[in-house]
Amino acid sequence: MDELSLPRRERERIRQRHDMLAAALALFSEKGYHNVSMQEIAEKAEFAVGTLYKFFRNKEDLYKALISEQADRFHEALMNALSTGEDELAQLRNYVQAKGQVFMDNAACVRLYFAENRGASFNIKAGLDSEIRERCELVLRRLEAVFIHGMNSGLFRRTAEPYHVALALDSLCNAFLFHWLEGRHPYPESPDIILNVFFHGLMD
Amino acid sequence: MDELSLPRRERERIRQRHDMLAAALALFSEKGYHNVSMQEIAEKAEFAVGTLYKFFRNKEDLYKALISEQADRFHEALMNALSTGEDELAQLRNYVQAKGQVFMDNAACVRLYFAENRGASFNIKAGLDSEIRERCELVLRRLEAVFIHGMNSGLFRRTAEPYHVALALDSLCNAFLFHWLEGRHPYPESPDIILNVFFHGLMD
Amino acid sequence: MDELSLPRRERERIRQRHDMLAAALALFSEKGYHNVSMQEIAEKAEFAVGTLYKFFRNKEDLYKALISEQADRFHEALMNALSTGEDELAQLRNYVQAKGQVFMDNAACVRLYFAENRGASFNIKAGLDSEIRERCELVLRRLEAVFIHGMNSGLFRRTAEPYHVALALDSLCNAFLFHWLEGRHPYPESPDIILNVFFHGLMD
C-alpha cells in the first residue's frame, strides 16, 4: 500500500529487487552460497547479469541483503509474538508458535538462517553475522524479559537465571525446527509440548 | 602406544596425515570450506600440493576425513560420559561437562561441527551429513535412555517425553557453547547451572 | 553470402568462432593436441581463455568441432570431384586432382587429418574417429562405384575387386600426399602419373 504511493519508476525497481532476491534465495537455499553463480541468479530472475550489479555491489552484498531482509521478517514476527498475549504464559505460547509458523512457512530461508546462525558462514565474511546475531540477541533479551516479568509477578518460580531459561527455550525450539527440517519429526502443533519441559521440573 | 609398535614409515605417514588434517582444520574453521584452497592447506602443513593428493583423493575427501575423525572423537567422549556415573543424575552431569570440555578443547572443530550440524554444509555434498547426523542421533537416543531410566527408577518425574527432554538438554548445551564460541559468556563451570533449568520447573 | 544477411552480432560470433578454430588448427597441427594449452590457443586467437569456453564446452569439444568441420570440407570436395566429369576416367582424374588440391591448400589440416585417420588419436576419445571414418568410407564407396561403373561400361577391365582398386587408388594418393607433407617430393601435377600405375598393368 505504501508502494502505491511511490513513483512508478521506484515501484518497478522495488519489484525487480524483490525478484532478484527471491531467485537468489531459492538458489542459495538449495545449493549453498558458493555453488550458485551470479549468472544462475540472473537467469532465474530473468535479468541480465549486469542488472544484478546495478542493484547489488557484488555477490556478497546481494547475499547480505537477502539474509538481512529475511532476518528482519523473522525477528519482527518473533518480537510481535512476544508482545502479544494477556500474560507471560500466553506470550511464550505465541513465541513458540510464531517461531514454528514463520520458519515452516519459509523452509528455504530456514536453511540459510541456520547456516548463518550456526556455523559455516561465519565465513562468507564477517560483518553480516554480527548484525544478525545482534538481532537474535535482542529477541533473546526480550524473551528473558518475559521470564523476568513472569518471575516477578509470581507466575514463574525463579529456578534459574532468566536469561538461561530464555536461551533454553529458544534453543529447544531451534532443535525441534532443525529436526523438522530434516524430515525427522514434525514441529509440535501445541506449543505446550515444548513449554512443558520447562514448566514442570523433572524433580520435585 | 600402538603407534610406537608400527614400522617407522607407517608412523611417519600417520604423523603427516595428522599434520595435514590439522592444517586443514585450522583453515576451514577460520575461513570456511570454500574459502580455503588446497594450496593454502599444503603451505600451512608444509607439504607440496601433490603430497596432499597422495593422502586424500580430492578436497572433498580431505574435508570428509577431517569431519569424520573429529566427530568420532566427540561422540565417543559423549557416549563415555553418559555411561559413567552412579546414577542418572551423575550421568547427565558428566554429559554436560564432557560436552563443554571436549568442545572447548577443540574450538576450531566446534565451528566446523556446528557448521555440519546446523546448516550451511547441507551443501558441500550429501552423504557426510547423514553419517554425522546418525551419530548425533545415537547420542541423543542414549541421552533419552538415561532420562527413561531415571524416570522409571523414580529419580525423575515424567513431565514430558523423554526424547524431548533429551533434545532440550542437548540443544541447551549447544546454545551455551555457541554463545561461548562467540565470546559472549563462558560455558557454565558447574553443569548444574544448565541442568537446573530442567530439574526445577518454572511452575509449581 | 549468407553471412551478409545475418544480424551483425551473429556475423561477429561466426567470425570469432572461426578465428578460434583457426588458431587451434595452427597450433594443434604444429604441436599436437596434447602439447597445446587452452591458454595458448586463446592467446593466438587474441581472446581470453574464458571466451574460448563460451564457444566450446571444453578442449575436447573444441578439437572435435575443428576436426569435424575440416573433414566436412574435405569430403564434400572429394564427393563433388567424383560426381564431375564426362566418363569414369575423368571422374578419377578429378578425384586425384581434388584430393591433391584440397590437401595442399590446407597443409595444417592434413596433418591433423592424417593424425585422425592413421593413428595416434584412437586416443583422444572415441566417437569422433568413428564419425570421420564413416565419412571416409562413404568416399571410398563412391570411388568403388566409379570403378564398378567403368567396369560395367567396358571402360575398365575387371582385374581386381573394385573396392580393392578404390582402396589402392586412395591409399596411393595418401602416400604421395604424405610424402609431399614431409617435403620429400611434390604431389604429381598431372593425375595421370598416379593413375597410370593402375591403368597399365605391370605384366602383359
Next chain:
Amino acid sequence: MDELSLPRRERERIRQRHDMLAAALALFSEKGYHNVSMQEIAEKAEFAVGTLYKFFRNKEDLYKALISEQADRFHEALMNALSTGEDELAQLRNYVQAKGQVFMDNAACVRLYFAENRGASFNIKAGLDSEIRERCELVLRRLEAVFIHGMNSGLFRRTAEPYHVALALDSLCNAFLFHWLEGRHPYPESPDIILNVFFHGLMD
C-alpha cells in the same frame, strides 16, 4: 644365445629393460602416449618409477626407444622378405606376406607404428620421426629396386616410375592393414589379391 654369453648382471638388465618396454608398449598402444603415466608403466612392469629413470632419461626417451626397437624388427623383417625369393615376383609376394604377418602379430605396435608414420606424433617431438622415416624410405628404395630389377629383366613392364609403383604397393598394404586394424575386413590371405591390382592394368 648371444645374451647367454653376457655376464649375468648384463643379461638381467636387458631383461628388465625388455619388460619395461613391453609394459610401455601395451599401455601406449591402448591409451596413447599422453594418457599413460610413468607411474602406470612402472606398475605394469613391476618396477619402481625411479628404476624406469635408470634405464631411460625421461618419458620421451622411453617412447623413442620403444618405437625405435619395434621399427627395427619391422624393417628387418621387410628387408629380409625383399631379399628372399627366386625372382622379383616372389620377392614381392614375400614382402606383402611379411608385412601382413609382422603387423598382425604385433597389433599393439601397429597402432603406434601408424601413429608414428601417419600423423599425430609428428608431435611428440621431432627427431624420432625422421629416424623412422629414413628407415621407411630405405625399405621403399629396396622395394623400388625390386621393381627396377623386374623391369630390367623384362619381368615387369615399365608402365610407371618404379618408385611410384613401390609407393603404390606399400601404401596399399598399409590401407589393407589399417582396415584390418579397425576390424573392417581381413588382410588378404594370398598376397596376389593385393598384387593383382598392379600386375593387371585396368585398361588394355
Next chain:
DNA sequence: GATGAATGAGACTTCATTCAT
C-alpha cells in the same frame, strides 16, 4: 642399485565483475 615419497609446474576450467553497445 632400487625404491617410491615428495615435489611443484602447469593444465583445464569456472565465475565474479566490467563496460561497450
Next chain:
DNA sequence: GATGAATGAAGTCTCATTCAT
C-alpha cells in the same frame, strides 16, 4: 538504463622427475 560478451585471476588436480633412504 539494461544488456551480456569478454575478461583473467584463481582454484582443483595431475604427473614427470628427483633424491634421500
